[in-house]
Amino acid sequence: xxxxxxxxxxxxxxxxxxxxxxxxxxxxxxxxxxxxxxxxxxxxxxxxxxxxxxxxxxxxxxxxxxxxxxxxxxxxxxxxxxxxxxxxxxxxxxxxxxxxxxxxxxxxxxxxxxxxxxxxxxxxxxxxxxxxxxxxxxxxxxxxxxxxxxxxxxxxxxxxxxxxxxxxxxxxxxxxxxxxxxxxxxxxxxxxxxxxxxxxxxxxxxxxxxxxxxxxxxxxxxxxxxxxxxxxxxxxxxxxxxxxxxxxxxxxxxxxxxxxxxxxxxxxxxxxxxxxxxxxxxx
Amino acid sequence: xxxxxxxxxxxxxxxxxxxxxxxxxxxxxxxxxxxxxxxxxxxxxxxxxxxxxxxxxxxxxxxxxxxxxxxxxxxxxxxxxxxxxxxxxxxxxxxxxxxxxxxxxxxxxxxxxxxxxxxxxxxxxxxxxxxxxxxxxxxxxxxxxxxxxxxxxxxxxxxxxxxxxxxxxxxxxxxxxxxxxxxxxxxxxxxxxxxxxxxxxxxxxxxxxxxxxxxxxxxxxxxxxxxxxxxxxxxxxxxxxxxxxxxxxxxxxxxxx
Numbered sequence: 311x312x313x314x315x316x317x318x319x320x321x322x323x324x325x326x327x328x329x330x331x332x333x334x335x336x337x338x339x340x341x342x343x344x345x346x347x348x349x350x351x352x353x354x355x356x357x358x359x360x361x362x363x364x365x366x367x368x369x370x371x372x373x374x375x376x377x378x379x380x381x382x383x384x385x386x387x388x389x390x391x392x393x394x395x396x397x398x399x400x401x402x403x404x405x406x407x408x409x410x411x412x413x414x415x416x417x418x419x420x421x422x423x424x425x426x427x428x429x430x431x432x433x434x435x436x437x438x439x440x441x442x443x444x445x446x447x448x449x450x451x452x453x454x455x456x457x458x459x460x461x462x463x464x465x466x467x468x469x470x471x472x473x474x475x476x477x478x479x480x481x482x483x484x485x486x487x488x489x490x491x492x493x494x495x496x497x498x499x500x501x502x503x504x505x506x507x508x509x510x511x512x513x514x515x516x517x518x519x520x521x522x523x524x525x526x527x528x529x530x531x532x533x534x535x536x537x538x539x540x541x542x543x544x545x546x547x548x549x550x551x552x553x554x555x556x557x558x559x560x561x562x563x564x565x566x567x568x569x570x571x572x573x574x575x576x577x578x579x580x581x582x583x584x585x586x587x588x589x590x591x592x593x
Numbered sequence: 594x595x596x597x598x599x600x601x602x603x604x605x606x607x608x609x610x611x612x613x614x615x616x617x618x619x620x621x622x623x624x625x626x627x628x629x630x631x632x633x634x635x636x637x638x639x640x641x642x643x644x645x646x647x648x649x650x651x652x653x654x655x656x657x658x659x660x661x662x663x664x665x666x667x668x669x670x671x672x673x674x675x676x677x678x679x680x681x682x683x684x685x686x687x688x689x690x691x692x693x694x695x696x697x698x699x700x701x702x703x704x705x706x707x708x709x710x711x712x713x714x715x716x717x718x719x720x721x722x723x724x725x726x727x728x729x730x731x732x733x734x735x736x737x738x739x740x741x742x743x744x745x746x747x748x749x750x751x752x753x754x755x756x757x758x759x760x761x762x763x764x765x766x767x768x769x770x771x772x773x774x775x776x777x778x779x780x781x782x783x784x785x786x787x788x789x790x791x792x793x794x795x796x797x798x799x800x801x802x803x804x805x806x807x808x809x810x811x812x813x814x815x816x817x818x819x820x821x822x823x824x825x826x827x828x829x830x831x832x833x834x835x836x837x838x839x840x841x842x843x844x845x846x847x848x849x850x
Contacts, residue, residue: 415655421674421688421689422673422674424675424688425672425673425674425675425688426672426673434675434688435691437675437688437689437691438688438689438690438691439689439690546661547657547672547673550657550658550661551655551656551657551658552634552650552651552656552658553656557656563653563654563655563656564653564654564699565654566654566687566689566690566693567689567690568689568690
């Protein structure tokens, strides 16, 4: 299918900035088109399309972002990325044989914690999801979920024991999900974890996890491995959801109140006309 | 209808074997694919009390394959959010809302699932003939072969079976002594102690068939092992050679050069 304008004219992660070496170009496929990312002799990073033309470029959150269209808006902002004392952790891309929209939706869900991330992010019998608040913030055109709470045996690498964790979720773009969670070393502050997804095709994507944390004790490898372990548990689920394309027809899959964020996300995608990775009617 | 289409239509109207009973223990969960009028992808599971059930392999919540789920008591739980289903397919419990009784409209689509004499059968039609196909003896093994059922039946008509085990394997010609829509019985010719194999066919996808094999009861273990090796050799021949190789040694050499 042809890529809709909404999907085409947006920003997507194509590389990790500090891994680009001069003289060693990388390639990344974005919605079927092969892009080349290179660091030139003057240290400038460029993204080149298959036809040789230069693509739009933004470098932010440790990643190189580009587009196969012409984004009319700048990349979303995460102010916490500029805060003193935070560690930035890029976890690298993980390939997932699933729709990018399914990947984002899974990242917004907490009801699966006791079953998929057992004894880490959740555990029976603490399975209840209390009501939380979801809104589509029209001024910024983003989906936000707030006042989310869940009991977690080991909420983060820095956590020593189980605790009730507060969460917020934010979807600033169809293929990006950001979560904010209670920071164990700094009560009152939020740890930030982003999932930036590049669709390779409608049923295949690379997911880049990124974190901005307060954690002075853990080493970088442990932080990356913790996040990768969590994501690989999710991948086992994502690659076995049928249909692969995210159904936007509300009759196809049955939500409950715990799924309010996902319901809002699907409605928001439909309203925006984001159909890449989705199916409108049962196929 | 041409003959091939007629045969396919007939198979789907009745029972299809999906497992040997011994391969689905209490609390077991497995996936079964059936190439029928509409291809089926099913989850087949056995409750702790021993009851078998079969559903569409898809949780109605977020589409997760139920064949990755787990059994607790008399219910199947989806691995994603732990939704629990009773044997009638109805959703009984949603862990995110533990005090809520799930609406009766939430459920997995079910299929008739019955077992008898060592084989688990599925039917997609509510009005299937109530009599299950004949089965019996002891379960030997199930085997997946990348070949159409029709070809396999022809190849089985020409095969040799071991009639004793250990170092004294003596292959003997086998013949089909009974054949139905779902199964056939192979018997070794001219032997005082008659050896039979009952083979039940499951069309998995076009070009792929699962054989569920039972054999005569009370056979010595080394003969059972020889029969299992025969099944592997048969599969190798069916997948790699156009026609059956009757020579025991030749096919063994081809399989392990």
